[in-house]
Amino acid sequence: MASKPRTLYEKIWDEHVVERSDANDDGGTCLIYIDRHLVHEVTSPQAFEALRVSGRTVRRPDLTLAVPDHNLPTTARLDSAGKRLPIADAESAAQLAALETNAPAFGIRYIGATDAEQGIVHVVGPEQGFSLPGATIVCGDSHTSCHGGLGALAFGIGTSEVEHVLATQTLLLTPSKTMEVRVTGDLGPGITPKDLVLHIIGVIGTAGGTGHVIEFRGKVFEEMSIEGRLTVCNMSIEGGARAGLVAADETTFAYLKGRPLAPKGDDWDKAVAWWKSLATDPGAKFDKSVVIDAADVQPTVTWGTSPEDTVAIGGVVPDPASFADPSKQDAARKSLDYMGLIPGQRMDEVEVQNVFIGSCTNSRIEDLRAAAKVLQGRTKAPSVKWAIVVPGSGLVKAQAEAEGLDKIFIAAGLEWREPGCSACLGMNPDKVPPGERCASTSNRNFVGRQGPGARTHLVSPAMAAAAAVMGRLTDVRELT
């Protein structure tokens, strides 16, 4: 066992086993230690209530960080006198108030709605150095897979598991299978990590990674920024995978060094030495392997209501009859009906009335720079009624303002908002009206995801900016 080559996933798993349910070492339920737990307002109230009812406490409040994001309106939070503005929706207000009360009551550090560091959990974790390579990281949100971009084993959990982690700092889990997505060659000019991950999901399908943890391997990822790796791992869940991983390297260490909650001094040196030891061993076997040629990746958009419904911007809406599987034909027909598209229609002729730049997938500084680069000196098309830019955190917002990006967005006719999950999901005031289209940098194009009847096209930040300028889905390379 000791000398068998192991993957990055297997090394992190083995390091965190508290107990195995059987002596065989392979498979079976294990008790796994959790190093970092992120908590937000939507999936935690019932967990805290359960602790309260049973008289239980939080085992390691110091491994837990709470921040509101999903429900929080992205409009101004303070009035001109610096006083907090009330939240109009009573249910949202109650849910946000519950987190604000629960976190300190259980000894958990809380970043409040008006704090400079507030933001989307999956932006805040890496940014604060709370999320670290080799750590097990959980949150009651499926896009926790995001933190795998730092080489952490990170995955979403349900509320019962949130309660379990709060009470015990562990989870009862069965090992996942391992899957390698190896990308060969280089991405073409103007092709972004978002295009790449949409393309990958189009290839493997939304259930392609079910039961697996994906490790993204190849030169493309080694040369990719941390922001890009976070985007790719964020959407691993859309390929069905529990988690996504990119091995930590010098880029990761440079990103983390000096962040407020990252290790310091002697601990830092020890950490780097251990992080380096976690890389997948030569000769380690993956249960499943998919190879993607980077040269095949074009600026990518979605046409349907599943993230696997992807097509290059130069392509057309597919004919449902072109799918081999009868149930996929049926699903495609339903999707096209919902989306109001017809087979053979060119994707770059699809008009959009709304543009959303934000979400845990694409709201980091690099994303905002990419969008601003396209919008510089341009304005949104008059037919685009609503276009918003929502930074992932207060620190991203401050950085963007220091670089003057906010002025570019505003000059182009886009709104510049406060940090939060915003129009990624229809549970705060930022929604797309029924029957209208949105070019969105978020992660899900499900029926009703951005509001009842809303039609979502998933795109990269640069492509969203191009859509805002042209009023239709557009190959951003035409604008550069």
Place this chain on the structure above:
Amino acid sequence: MEPVKLISGKAYPFGRKNVDTDVVIPAHWLKTISRDGLGKGCFEVVRKEPSNVFDDPAYAGAPILIAGDNFGCGSSREHAAWAMLDMGITAVIAPSYSDIFSSNAFKNGILAVALPQAAVDRLMEVAKTDPITIDLEHQTVTTPFQDRFTFELDPFRKHCLLNGLDEVGLTLARQDAIAGYEARASKDLPFLAKGIAAAG
């Protein structure tokens, strides 16, 4: 949690593939701080379709839902499981499930039975007229027509379901093992073990 042994009754022959948890319960229902009352929003979008199975009186109150591949994909919201329970659904039969839904179902005593597509197709037919029985102890699904399908289930999950065990309670009984791990980790992985109090 109540022990689960036998689930028998009508089944919704839904059959759709890749049903995401936004379809099971849309986000605007998630602004609650309780687990109750979500049945009203369960499959809200589907229920707007004419002649959907959920509003067909023939299946009213069915405890079983039959679906296609990859049921419960997408969001981790446990509200999906709570909403189904509130609607009276205590078992799902499908060829496969998303990892997170499968776990959320189990924690709420919902049986997520995985059967091959051919068996699911057969049960879809039977459900249109007759009841279906799921026997957890023997891991079988049967119909009044001599159909008998067996399914796999993690032995630990089966044990918890049959005995109605509280997982948090079970793990709290392993405090010594957890403390032992933490003692090891504080030596071997101090940069993870110290937590954020130390980082200031």
